[in-house]
Amino acid sequence: MKSSSSEAVMSSSLPSEASARPLEQIAHKPRRHDMAWKWLFRAGVAILVLWVLVPIALLMLNSISTPEQISGWPKTLTPALSFETLDFFWHYQGVISALGNSLLAAGFTMVIAIVLGAPAGYALARFVFPGMNAYRMIIILSRAFPMPLLALPLAVIFIRVGIDDSILGLAMVHATLALPFAVLITSSLFMGIPVELEEAAWLMGCNRWQAFRRVVLPLAAPGITASAVFAFVISWNEVFASAILTVQNRTLTAFLVQSLSESPAEIKYAGGLILVVPALLFLFAIRKYLFSMWGISNR
Amino acid sequence: MKHNRWLPYYLIAPSLLFMGAFFLYPFLQIFAEAFTNSDGGVGLGNFSRIISDFNFWPSLTNTLLLTGVVVPVQLVMAIGMALMVTKMNKGRDSILYIWTIPLGISDLAAGIIWLAILEQFGFLNSFMSAVNLIDAPTSWLNYQNAFALFLAVVVAEIWRGTAIVLVILVSGMGLIPKEYDEAGQVFGASYWQRLWKITLPMLRPSIQSALILRTLLALEVFAVVMMLGGSDMPVLMSETFDWQFLYQQTGAAAAYAVLIMLISVAITGCYLKFLNVPKEAR
Numbered sequence: 001m002k003s004s005s006s007e008a009v010m011s012s013s014l015p016s017e018a019s020a021r022p023l024e025q026i027a028h029k030p031r032r033h034d035m036a037w038k039w040l041f042r043a044g045v046a047i048l049v050l051w052v053l054v055p056i057a058l059l060m061l062n063s064i065s066t067p068e069q070i071s072g073w074p075k076t077l078t079p080a081l082s083f084e085t086l087d088f089f090w091h092y093q094g095v096i097s098a099l100g101n102s103l104l105a106a107g108f109t110m111v112i113a114i115v116l117g118a119p120a121g122y123a124l125a126r127f128v129f130p131g132m133n134a135y136r137m138i139i140i141l142s143r144a145f146p147m148p149l150l151a152l153p154l155a156v157i158f159i160r161v162g163i164d165d166s167i168l169g170l171a172m173v174h175a176t177l178a179l180p181f182a183v184l185i186t187s188s189l190f191m192g193i194p195v196e197l198e199e200a201a202w203l204m205g206c207n208r209w210q211a212f213r214r215v216v217l218p219l220a221a222p223g224i225t226a227s228a229v230f231a232f233v234i235s236w237n238e239v240f241a242s243a244i245l246t247v248q249n250r251t252l253t254a255f256l257v258q259s260l261s262e263s264p265a266e267i268k269y270a271g272g273l274i275l276v277v278p279a280l281l282f283l284f285a286i287r288k289y290l291f292s293m294w295g296i297s298n299r
Numbered sequence: 300m301k302h303n304r305w306l307p308y309y310l311i312a313p314s315l316l317f318m319g320a321f322f323l324y325p326f327l328q329i330f331a332e333a334f335t336n337s338d339g340g341v342g343l344g345n346f347s348r349i350i351s352d353f354n355f356w357p358s359l360t361n362t363l364l365l366t367g368v369v370v371p372v373q374l375v376m377a378i379g380m381a382l383m384v385t386k387m388n389k390g391r392d393s394i395l396y397i398w399t400i401p402l403g404i405s406d407l408a409a410g411i412i413w414l415a416i417l418e419q420f421g422f423l424n425s426f427m428s429a430v431n432l433i434d435a436p437t438s439w440l441n442y443q444n445a446f447a448l449f450l451a452v453v454v455a456e457i458w459r460g461t462a463i464v465l466v467i468l469v470s471g472m473g474l475i476p477k478e479y480d481e482a483g484q485v486f487g488a489s490y491w492q493r494l495w496k497i498t499l500p501m502l503r504p505s506i507q508s509a510l511i512l513r514t515l516l517a518l519e520v521f522a523v524v525m526m527l528g529g530s531d532m533p534v535l536m537s538e539t540f541d542w543q544f545l546y547q548q549t550g551a552a553a554a555y556a557v558l559i560m561l562i563s564v565a566i567t568g569c570y571l572k573f574l575n576v577p578k579e580a581r
């Protein structure tokens with residue numbers, strides 16, 4: 001189709017010849033439209049790219065402005081390029097511990113989700129067993145359940161058990177959010193690794209565990225890492241349960257929500273940047289696996 | 300191998316136990332709390348308390364209205380973007396990555412991002428004053444400008460939540476065999492005909508999952524609204540948060556939670572019924 005574009009120009013400049021070849025004319029008629037469509041298409045793609053990127057750029061712009069510029073009027077697109085705002089954020093009461101708590105909660109979530117999820121993913125990929133579809137259904141449905149609401153009764157239960165206002169308790173709730181994804185992505189991962197490789201290892205005298213560790217695990221490691229990172233991002237980004245379950249040991253999101261009215265504007269913007277940047281980096285690292293996590297191919 | 304028969308159950312047991320403890324148990328507990336009156340008896344006391352609260356109807360209508368506006372726009376946008384992606388050759392992966400960036404951004408951060416743009420001294424007002432549309436910085440994000448505030452939340456939600464619909468649709472499109480579209484071309488169907496008669500019907504399972512997931516997430520809208528509107532625009536989740544955290548009334552908060560779950564279940568049921576996917580297409 002593309003190679004004939006020069007021909008299209010010719011035929012449009014020579015209408016008499018084109019009419020002599022009716023079939024070709026039909027094929028060529030929309031050519032000029034094609035160019036218009038092509039530019040429209042490119043413009044549409046460009047607009048949508050800007051639609052995503054410009055707001056993030058503006059947030060970054062805000063966080064490298066001085067606090068005076070942030071609350072100043074009117075805004076310019078040329079900030080002072082100062083680290084004053086980020087510096088202020090860094091030294092603001094409670095920020096450092098909130099950041100640490102966020103990292104800790106996300107780390108716990110990651111470990112729980114993978115340690116519990118990966119074996120289940122392997123079971124779904126390698127075995128056919130009664131109850132398998134029921135289990136799969138539970139996992140898929142729970143992905144769409146308003147999980148953060150479960151923090152409400154857990155807040156009471158955690159007080160009774162003595163893990164209220166603790167990062168571990170919060171990580172448990174975040175893990176219920178992340179676990180379904182861990183199961184689904186690892187199962188599609190293990191399905192992609194030929195069972196014959198494992199069988200060959202068995203024939204060479206490995207038992208199931210050895211075959212898994214020496215043959216399957218190295219192949220699956222990048223994907224498992226990706227789903228671990230995704231679990232991390234889920235916890236890192238979660239707001240509602242964090243704000244309900246942590247009071248003294250607040251995570252960064254809980255800190256930002258709970259101090260909404262009393263904290264100055266620059267805290268919000270710097271905090272927003274700190275929230276966005278790691279999530280972006282992680283998402284970039286696992287972009288290849290995004291589709292197996294959300295796609296319906298997992299059904 | 301002999302132990303094979305029980306092995307899969309050993310493998311799924313830890314995750315099942317965990318989900319039982321942290322999903323099923325609190326799930327039942329939430330109902331128990333919601334239907335327990337303050338005197339300890341069973342009843343609808345919590346529900347009548349939240350309904351008589353002056354923020355109840357605004358929060359319910361705000362949430363439903365927001366969902367009703369945001370989800371259709373996102374679906375159309377995501378279908379358009381997914382179709383664009385299938386037409387791309389080079390640069391496909393980079394563009395797809397950029398378009399899915401909001402997927403990794405928390406709703407809180409998305410709220411902050413749009414606050415930077417839409418607040419009184421934000422970038423939008425600065426731009427509008429630079430081109431002489433307004434004279435002085437105007438505050439849009441308060442209850443006096445309820446419509447502007449609603450629109451701001453709509454824009455922020457569309458910005459943040461379209462990526463997930465896109466990802467589901469793009470992976471769904473990858474599952475449609477190319478032969479169908481080629482057959483359509485052979486029989487002379489135009490692009491629009493093929494889109495309406497082949498691509499979209501084949502995409503129905505993905506559209507269904509995307510709609511369900513996105514609608515449930517829209518009903519849970521919280522941090523974006525908190526950031527942009529604060530208490531000026533109540534939604535169901537923010538009311539739940541306030542009853543639990545500010546007023547310390549766990550029963551009322553649980554009643555809100557039950558309400559959100561019931562609405563979620565009802566809407567999911569509607570999608571399953573009206574976008575019925577034939578079994579063989581699943």
